[in-house]
Amino acid sequence: MSVDQQTSKSTALDTDALANTPCGHDPYDYVIVPGFVRAAALPAIHETYPEIDQPGSFPYQSLAYGDAFSSLLDELQGPEMRAAIEKVFDVDLTDRPTTVTVRGRCQLKDGRIHQDSTEKIITVLVYMNPDWEESGGRLRVLRSDRDLEDYAAEVPPAEGTLLAFRRSDTSYHGHKPFEGQRRVLQLNWVTSDKFARRERRRHAISAFFKRLWK
Numbered sequence: 197m198s199v200d201q202q203t204s205k206s207t208a209l210d211t212d213a214l215a216n217t218p219c220g221h222d223p224y225d226y227v228i229v230p231g232f233v234r235a236a237a238l239p240a241i242h243e244t245y246p247e248i249d250q251p252g253s254f255p256y257q258s259l260a261y262g263d264a265f266s267s268l269l270d271e272l273q274g275p276e277m278r279a280a281i282e283k284v285f286d287v288d289l290t291d292r293p294t295t296v297t298v299r300g301r302c303q304l305k306d307g308r309i310h311q312d313s314t315e316k317i318i319t320v321l322v323y324m325n326p327d328w329e330e331s332g333g334r335l336r337v338l339r340s341d342r343d344l345e346d347y348a349a350e351v352p353p354a355e356g357t358l359l360a361f362r363r364s365d366t367s368y369h370g371h372k373p374f375e376g377q378r379r380v381l382q383l384n385w386v387t388s389d390k391f392a393r394r395e396r397r398r399h400a401i402s403a404f405f406k407r408l409w410k
Contacts, residue, residue, distance in 0.1 A: 208237035208264075209271045214358065215280035222348045223339040226361035227284050233268070233322065233356035240264035242355075245324060245379060248300025253382065255396050256296050269296060272322070272383050281318055281385070285362050292317060292385045293392040302333055302378035307371035309341050312363045315391040316384045320360040323353035324379040332374030335359060341368045353378055 214229050233241065244262025248254060256269055271277060273294050282289055312319050321335065328334070336347035337359075351359045361367055386392050 207271060207276075208234055208241065208268050209277065210234055211276045211280040214277075214360075215283045217284065219284050220337075220349065223337070224361060224364050224367045225285055226337050226349070226359065228349060228351055229358040229360075230354070231356050232358035233324070235356070237264070237268075238324075238355055241268055241324065242326070246298060246300070248298065251299075251301045251303040251306060253297035253299055256298050256381075257396065259298060268381075272296060272320070272381065277383075278385075281320070281360060284360070285318060287318065287362070289317070289385050292387070293389050295384045295386055295392050295395045297382045299380045299382070300377065302374050302376060304373045304375050307333070307335075307373060309338060309344060309368055309370035311341075311365075311367055311369075312384075314363070315387045316363045317387060318360060318362055318385045320358065320383040321351075322381045322383070323351075323357045323359075324355050324381070325353050325377070326355050328352045328354045330374055332372040333378050335369055335371045337361070338368040338370060344370055344372065353380060 210229070210232055214227070214232060217227050217229050219225050219227050241264045244265040246254075246259035246261040246265065248259070273296065278289050281287070333353055335351045335353070336344060337349040338344065339346045339348060351357060361369070386395070
C-alpha cells in the first residue's frame with residue numbers, strides 16, 4: 197500500500213468521491229454526496245461535536261470541541277477539499293479565503309427561501325445527524341424564490357451527507373420548518389479576506405448575545 201493510500205484511508209472526508217460526482221445544473225450548479233464523511237470517522241466526530249443548545253450559526257473559533265472535530269475542520273479547509281471543489285465546479289479558488297460556521301439546533305423560522313450573499317463563491321454544507329425521519333429540515337435546491345415545492349433536489353440532513361453549490365443569482369434554497377437538533381457545518385469560499393473577517397465578527401457578536409440571552 198502506498199503512502200498516499202494510507203493517508204487517504206486515515207482521512208475523515210472522501211474527497212475522491214466528491215471530485216468524481218457529476219455536478220447538477222438544474223436550476224444552478226450543485227452536487228450532493230452521501231457518505232462524504234466516512235462512516236468510520238462519524239462516532240468520534242459526534243462525540244467531539246461542540247455542544248450548541250441554541251439556534252443560529254456560530255463561528256467555529258468561538259466554540260469548544262474535541263480532536264476529531266478539530267481534524268474535520270482542518271480537512272474541510274485543506275488542499276484536497278479545495279481541489280475537489282475546484283474540479284466539480286470548474287473554478288479557481290487559489291488564495292480565496294474560507295469561513296466555517298457550525299449549527300446545532302434549528303428553529304421554526306429557519307429555512308426560509310433565500311440566496312447567499314454575493315461575496316460567497318461556493319457554499320458547502322456537511323450534515324451530522326444520525327437519523328432523519330422528519331419532513332422538515334430537508335434542504336431543497338429551488339427553482340425560484342417563490343415556491344418551496346418547486347425543487348430540483350431535496351437533501352435530508354443525514355450524517356456524512358454533503359451538499360455544495362455555486363452561488364448565483366438563481367441559487368435559491370430553503371427547507372420546510374423544523375424545530376430541534378439539526379447539526380450542520382457550513383464552509384464558504386469567499387471573495388476577500390475583508391468579507392471573511394466581517395463574517396467571523398458578525399457571527400461572533402451574534403453568538404455572544406445568544407449566550408447572554410440564554
